[in-house]
Amino acid sequence: MTGLASTLRLLSIPLLSVAVPFGFVLWAFPEDLAPARMIGIVFGWIGCGLLLVSLLLMLREPRLARWLGGLERMYRWHHVTGILAYVALLLHPLALAANGLSTSPAFAWETLSAFDEGWAVWSGWLGLLVLMLGLIVTFSPTLNRRLSYGTWRWLHAALALGVLLGLAHLVLLGIDEPVLPIIAVVALILAWRALRGDLGLAAHPYIVSAVRPIAAGAVEIGLRPLGDPLAIAAGQFVLVAFFAGPTYRGCGEFHPFTVSSIDPDRVLHVGVKALGDCTRRMLSIEQGVAARVMGGFGNFLADRKAAPQFWVAGGIGVAPFVALLRAGHLSDATTLLYLYRSEADAVFLSELRTIAASDPRLSLQAVATGDTLPDLTPMLPDASQLSGCDCYFCGPPGLIAALEPLLRAKGVTARHIHYENFEFR
Structure with a gap:
């Protein structure tokens, strides 16, 4: 079915x-x-x-x-x-x-x-x-x-x-x-x-309950529901509009953010990277700020089969994979290739290293790329290792565009390639 x-x-x-x-x-x-x-x-x-x-x-x-x-x-x-x-x-x-x-x-x-x-x-x-x-x-x-x-x-x-x-x-x-x-x-x-x-009539009311830095120019924001919580699965994203607080000047526009974890009390956490004027202001967001949340959206991680997996994340695109790892959804051998500009710029990196050290099913390959996309070919597993693997990507469009033909050349078929990027314009 x-x-x-x-x-x-x-x-x-x-x-x-x-x-x-x-x-x-x-x-x-x-x-x-x-x-x-x-x-x-x-x-x-x-x-x-x-x-x-x-x-x-x-x-x-x-x-x-x-x-x-x-x-x-x-x-x-x-x-x-x-x-x-x-x-x-x-x-x-x-x-x-x-x-x-x-x-x-x-x-x-x-x-x-x-x-x-x-x-x-x-x-x-x-x-x-x-x-x-x-x-x-x-x-x-x-x-x-x-x-x-x-x-x-x-x-x-x-x-x-x-x-x-x-x-x-x-x-x-x-x-x-x-x-x-x-x-x-x-x-x-x-x-x-x-x-x-x-105007957000379909959105649910939430409030910022926690804010913590996760890298240079990035924070993780906790959102507590003020009413019925949204039905959200690990790896999905939500549309969030933050409003003004005592010192924070809200945007009021709905922006997409990947859910990085969901607590047992239904508090959801989203990773925010400063990529524009609005998200840059969110680095100074404070507890108590009101928010409206719509979702959850995205299903590229929803139908994962029982098979070895190869994950590739670029920058803040690692957030849906972090959500799966935090939820304990890893049941098969998985390789995560995580690309970021620099160590200071890498979100969730120390947490990923801790998880990889304690879970033998996860193999972490973390690579600082600088400001340009490197040659990805030597970073990818060979064709024999990719045979039978399901490949999941999340990151900027340039990374996705470069990865797909390389994997197809290694014999990975279209039905084993799944991706999500951040193009909402």
Whole structure:
């Protein structure tokens, strides 16, 4: 049953991304039209369906995330379906213009041009422009580095305006019968995300009960529930918003943090590394600060089989493995390759060395890499040692991207490779 459940999770989003646009096309399939015009209308409905899927995949609901293979996977597909939707919607007017070429190039240009049209056409082009700007903000490495998370989030949210403009385009064209229910669904998804996700109505109240340094620029924060605790498993992550305290200036934004342990009294601990303005301020957080917590999310460590394991962690990415070790979940021979910039920068390092010294099932390979990613090949076990191993990675995207092809070259198949990184933009 576990294998079937994993397969269903793997196929859930691709099937959803095909079924919804296909359903829209069947619902409003154009008949008795010229082929190019028909293709243009079909592209429009495909783009509309993909946008609806993209909106659904931005919801922060733990149960939905479990069904669809995890929040991080949902966000990746949210980006993919958004891009595909934009391409389909861009092909929509181009195909309509191609239909006019049979009359004359001038007529085809009039189909594309919005200068002599009204709001029915202007709204469609404005929607495409807003979507294009939103995609540039989302995928531009330069903007991602320069913009604060809060600014980036609000600019990314402008994509919702593009969706609404596109739906207004259809209504103004008089296509309201299939569109009005779609508008209702879009409004429900946007309101659900705004109220439960961004404003935190789905979050549970917690309070900071302990703070301890774990490395240079990193702390471990204990969070005690003020009501019913969240159902969280070792190795998962949560979304936390910290508010202002007597001296701490809170961020108020939800950020992802991996749970490093869960006490018997349901106090959960998260590791925080100073990676930006907000997390840098968290180094000075104090007991008594109020917090709101959503989760738990993430399942890449949930379905581990009884087999030898090879773990690779980069920086704060060691936290989910620390959570498993603290919970006593190690039952098979396990090798942990832990990469960090320097000894002072390594979180939980002394604790990991103590665990490895007392547990013969754990082999710890701790490596200081400096500021650049080293050659990983000599650090990896040989092919015979990796045979039958399940490999788990957690860390920055560059580390994951470098590891996967190296392990595949050593004969490790895709079903034995599991990873989680920290890309939530």
